[in-house]
Amino acid sequence: ELKVEQNPLFLSMQEGKNYTIYCNYSTTSDRLYWYRQDPGKSLESLFVLLSNGAVKQEGRLMASLDTKARLSTLHITAAVHDLSATYFCAANFGNEKLTFGTGTRLTIIP
Amino acid sequence: GAGVSQSPRYKVAKRGQDVALRCDPISGHVSLFWYQQALGQGPEFLTYFQNEAQLDKSGLPSDRFFAERPEGSVSTLKIQRTQQEDSAVYLCASSGRQGFFEKLFFGSGTQLSVL
Numbered sequence: 001e002l003k004v005e006q007n008p009l010f011l012s013m014q015e016g017k018n019y020t021i022y023c024n025y026s027t028t029s030d031r032l033y034w035y036r037q038d039p040g041k042s043l044e045s046l047f048v049l050l051s052n053g054a055v056k057q058e059g060r061l062m063a064s065l066d067t068k069a070r071l072s073t074l075h076i077t078a079a080v081h082d083l084s085a086t087y088f089c090a091a092n093f094g095n096e097k098l099t100f101g102t103g104t105r106l107t108i109i110p
Numbered sequence: 111g112a113g114v115s116q117s118p119r120y121k122v123a124k125r126g127q128d129v130a131l132r133c134d135p136i137s138g139h140v141s142l143f144w145y146q147q148a149l150g151q152g153p154e155f156l157t158y159f160q161n162e163a164q165l166d167k168s169g170l171p172s173d174r175f176f177a178e179r180p181e182g183s184v185s186t187l188k189i190q191r192t193q194q195e196d197s198a199v200y201l202c203a204s205s206g207r208q209g210f211f212e213k214l215f216f217g218s219g220t221q222l223s224v225l
Contacts, residue, residue, distance in 0.1 A: 004152075033214075042201065042216040043153070088152050096141065097166060098214070100152030 006101035021104045023072040023089035032072045033090045084108045114217035122223045123192045131187045131220045135204030145201040192224045
């Protein structure tokens, strides 16, 4: 079965702290995606990871991919309130459609 | 337009009513996808078009769901005889590449509530 699992599902962080969201997937994937979704809004593409060992960074967010472990991480550095949102990872398994995780709802507390 | 446009933004339907949801992809985008997002869940794939051809409809939950993209641009997702379990946000996304893609651009979605 093609599955993508994220943890934690809910995360409350204090501003200025670091934390990591984990994304495991069940079988070989061509590529791994991270999206952000604000309440009532659509999904915003953050990162696309194409190969083992890929690392991408944008501001306080850094995503990495370990295809051997079937694991991707989204690391948040020195969190700020603006990062409060739901973060989804998604994988495609040899075809065009994406399988999404259930999301991690991140709340940054002042 | 600059992004993927969906209409209506909200739709309330009585059980048994037919609904039609519209998606205007980014101009020139070849690939178009429909996803269904239930409250508190990740999006789930419904169907995929490459130009006007519907290449994958494996995610459509029943034969009450029908999608088309007759001229390879605008797409319509139609749900016949709506049921309460159809209540969800329906997201449309487009991509510029044929076949494999690097980035999907999502619309704001249509929130369907079936009473």
